[in-house]
Amino acid sequence: MKKYILVFCLFLLPLWGGRVGFLYSVEKVESPSLNLTAYFDVQEGRPVYWLLHKGDTVIRPSYLGLALRGEHSRGEFNDYKDESNSPQDGLSTLSDSGLSSLSVSGLLNGFVMTGSERFIHDDWWTPVWGEERRIHNSYHEMLITLRQPAKDRYIQIQFRLYDDGLGFRYIFPQQKNLNYFVIEEEQTEFALPGDITAYWIPGDYDTQEYEYTRSKLSEIRAIQEKTNKANLSTTTFSTTGVQTPVLFKVQGDKVQSTKDHTLWLNIHEAALVNYSCMHLNLDDKSFIFRSHLTPDIDGTKGHIQTDAVSPWRVVMVGETAKDILASRIVLNLNEPCKIEDTSWIKPMKYVGVWWEMIAGMRDWSYTWDFPSIHIGHTDYSKAKPHGRHGATTENVKRYIDFAAKYGFDGVLVEGWNIGWEDWFGNEKDFVYDFVTPYPDFDVEVIHDYAKSKGVKMIMHHETSGAIRNYERWLDTAYQFMNKYEYPAVKSGYVGNLLPKGERHYSQWMNNHYLYCVEKAAKYRIMVNAHEAVRPTGLCRTWPNLIGNESAQGTEYQAFGGSAPNHTTMLPFTRLIGGPMDYTPGIFENDIHKLNPNSNSWCNTTLCNQLSLYVTLYSPLQMAADLPDNYERFLDAFQFIVDVPVEWDEPYYLEAEPYEYVTIARKQKDTDAWFVGSTNGYDPRTAFIDLSFLPDGRKYTATIYADAKDAHYKSNPQAYTITTKTVTSKTKLKLFTAAGGGCAIKIVPKQ
């Protein structure tokens, strides 16, 4: 049942011209349980909002608005490149921002409030897949109408206040004097309550593949100046730039509303559609983050045609870090599912011909015969194979056998199609056709074989960033998938984009990613897009968007190794927007054993890898290691075999980002529970309270735990497997090593 009630509607006549302030009280809205209060005001013609948690300020008064191309007042638009040099103690001042109330610049100032409406919404909805069966969507809305008399036009700002956070967005109604405009920069502010702790990765137009830093806001600049990770894929824009979702811990005097004087915040965006991806740039004197959109080819930040809305800007607020995990505000702010029949969308657990290439043991390519490849002209049939090709029919059959034996749903194969010999770094347009297999990959045979074994094949479309080429081939490629019954595709966007100068997270590209997802839905295809823009809850609307990468995944364990605590951050940051195809399950830490030229080391224990199947929620979970490596540890592998990808309910048991996270989940439609505890640098004892189990029954817990001497570096494969009878009263204490973890399967006692 959906309630959508107009509670209160006030239209203020703009009697006071451009000047408002003391003639009426500020607008406010409270969350359903009254824990959060958001305020809105127009001050000197500029929209301002702030946010309180039970009296504690979590967002100080912060300006809203957008600078538009061609709408600067004379010399009065300050480029944000200079912003971090302007010391500020609260609201950025008018002189700092270069705006006076006498001249109107873009959609930044000269506003009067002409309307303020209130709505209440409270209902539940059922996701096609997700962490739980039903999601509660309850908010109070405040819809502000702002008129710019000097331009004879208006916009709206829509605030939705949930108990777990604030969402707001700009609405640009269609009207005579506001039809088409170009965003120079969105200037949304998030004025944080002081020099708080942030968990962040650098702002970047092209990649999110970074490790997280925990630091004070005031330390961000120096850290970024010191640790420049520039490579072919990175495009940073400021040493105080960060990406969303970005997590914050507020502690101390400023927090009176919680016992431990701690609050958790997370800033992200929801429903990124036909708009540029938002980064945040910090003024590290005033601790104000300002939105910084990804530029288009010509440096502008997005083309808008009214009617239009911006994505939602989201400030999540939690009294504990577990509250951040439990929040569904990002999903709730997205539109309901647009796919009518979703019966074909099915979570999958899969293996694949992938890790052997990532580790450098095999190649995506087939031959060294050609200086370069011309799709459609290069004749592979006469080429001499170099013998390192991974995607051979024979090898794929081995994976199909393995998948069938252990009950995996699918097999991914990368490097199956021609073109990989020079796929990267050449600004090459026609790099793949997405339908022509290598001579040693027999698509018919593999299709028939997989089908006979009850296994689905997962398609792979690397685009190499050649966007026009991919769109030209998209229908043909999807039709090919339909013909050979591939239910899902992993797509990739490695390298610089064509058209040149385009960025991975620009409006143009975001439009492309969604185009692929929408078209895929027509073909009943699920999409798992790597190197695409980070998710913003669009999987609610398009649940065939079954996964994304958009963070540093397991592959980095073969590229030098990830930080042991990397996965303790992901649930609080990257996963806020949607599931990640993290590809866990590496049992053999020593990549040198796979590839003599590599000295990479997987910086986790084996039990840590097991825990990720529970702590990193995804409807798409890979068992990424080689079958041989699993068969060496079949007892531990059993957990991966058992762990499902469909769930009824989550239980967030322990959470300290950067340190550890412990989550339990109930398997969908089954009396079985799975627990994962993922640990960071410091050995600790996980405290696992099983009170989530139904009372009055006994259960068998199979516990996969780090051995006492386990360590991610020196002894990662030391684990114990024990079984224990447990009840809802049981409180387990389990050792988790440095870079370690534990995993538990719980089923009713027979």
Place this chain on the structure above:
Amino acid sequence: MKKYILVFCLFLLPLWGGRVGFLYSVEKVESPSLNLTAYFDVQEGRPVYWLLHKGDTVIRPSYLGLALRGEHSRGEFNDYKDESNSPQDGLSTLSDSGLSSLSVSGLLNGFVMTGSERFIHDDWWTPVWGEERRIHNSYHEMLITLRQPAKDRYIQIQFRLYDDGLGFRYIFPQQKNLNYFVIEEEQTEFALPGDITAYWIPGDYDTQEYEYTRSKLSEIRAIQEKTNKANLSTTTFSTTGVQTPVLFKVQGDKVQSTKDHTLWLNIHEAALVNYSCMHLNLDDKSFIFRSHLTPDIDGTKGHIQTDAVSPWRVVMVGETAKDILASRIVLNLNEPCKIEDTSWIKPMKYVGVWWEMIAGMRDWSYTWDFPSIHIGHTDYSKAKPHGRHGATTENVKRYIDFAAKYGFDGVLVEGWNIGWEDWFGNEKDFVYDFVTPYPDFDVEVIHDYAKSKGVKMIMHHETSGAIRNYERWLDTAYQFMNKYEYPAVKSGYVGNLLPKGERHYSQWMNNHYLYCVEKAAKYRIMVNAHEAVRPTGLCRTWPNLIGNESAQGTEYQAFGGSAPNHTTMLPFTRLIGGPMDYTPGIFENDIHKLNPNSNSWCNTTLCNQLSLYVTLYSPLQMAADLPDNYERFLDAFQFIVDVPVEWDEPYYLEAEPYEYVTIARKQKDTDAWFVGSTNGYDPRTAFIDLSFLPDGRKYTATIYADAKDAHYKSNPQAYTITTKTVTSKTKLKLFTAAGGGCAIKIVPKQ
């Protein structure tokens, strides 16, 4: 029968290192009739060619080569922006060009010749459509292999010498050290024999819609500085830049090989495929033109993957201007037809709902109700029509009736599909879907009605330059055309392109145009692309490319009026590369009569308009004026009714570019001849020798001629129609007025 004979093959060992010159004679090749001789040499490591006509130098020694991105020698690559300031008296000197023989820069220098081969080719081929039934392709080829020892790589330069000109191109073979490269600039030179007369339009990355200037080379700069025609569609790059095809007249002492001491040259390119369109930039001290390619988004001039070839650079040479008209070198240098079954490709004469919009009498759009249009969301069904919409079912039926009555093959309708209300100037991406008609355009009814009348409908796809959107819709749009049996599409690329920064003639866009043509061929659709790159003979390979605009067309007569002699230039310039959809046939000169807000005037006489159906060859010919205007002059209109679009043979009777042109053509498979004489500013008497008629028979000539007092401005509709008995001995003398002309139909006497 095709002859392709290896006559001579010489491989020179690079014994002399980087220095060659006096140790052997220069390479040369002569045309089949020996009238032209081309020379090639490597001087100080740089490739040089020159061209003689019977001993007269037509191209002085000129450098060849390409500057590559990232391959500049230290400070030694001069940007061509400075070139026009370097006075030069022959070959550009090493110091001027900044190249020394000691350092290797791109593919410019450091070459030694290691091979020189000769081939002879002589055959005939049959075009699907064209000015004649069979085309003679006879040339002598010289294939030069050039090695760059310092880079351990090689290229080839392929010279084909015809009796009517020289074609040469760069060949970039696939090899270890030359796989991918980016062109910084092609530096092909055309050193002209002095300050000769040029017939030119300004170089421009985005439009060819200019009027021609006849001037000395030395005058180009001052004229361009004076007459800047900058508007939204123009992108000039240099005041000495010109476009190809560019015509030259060489006169005086330098020409000893012809009686009147005159030679005609024309520089163009052939087979522009996956390469940037070439402009020419003049050094007006040395009279050397250098190639200037259209830049890509990032300013580079093209991405090459070997194997690759450049387009052919073509220097046409004629002893008379008629020889330029008769030359088929551009078609001959293109690849043979790639479409197997061409039975569906048929020349068409057509009318259309077009001129009424161009003249401002009606609109492409339907309503003024919406501030802007969202395709797929804007609900036209409830919109109030503004009453000016041209593409209504009723109006279209009127054109179908007219076409059927007078035997036209097709009816073009512009403004039939939704989106025209804000189609232009908004950097709008999703501007059309190409399949949704306006509420008052009933595509089913129109299809059935046209079919019942034996008339074909011609589709219109305006893209507004939104390239990605058009490619996304292309299959759907073509399928829609197949469903409703549209055999041809007029496509348009008005305005700035998306992706922003892309140019109409860049490699990326040239790739797009050909993509549309190739895909159209799969759907058996003919393409007539407006605002696309100018043709380079690709219609030989893809004869479904039935037309292009790529020059100032008739529409300019409603945009202020064209120069009265504009059409006397087109056959010698624009039409060299392929047919133009010029859309002649305007009978009502006073646009004010159609649109009270216009004061435009069509600067030609009515007979001039008739002549264009013969002088401007095209397989697609429109009768562009309103049916009402034709019915006011039915006797003159009879010529347009009678004139065909398929021919057996042309006869070039008189030619003085900028002044007049007189052409006769034999109708295909019929004993009927049509003559057109198009005149420029000065009244004159056309001398029409009918000796092309078979001897010994009498013919009836119907002569449409300007009245004695006709004048394009004061009395354009004054004409006489007379019939006369003629034979092959007849020599007609016909008055043609200022901006006038005459047209004749000749059939055997009954």
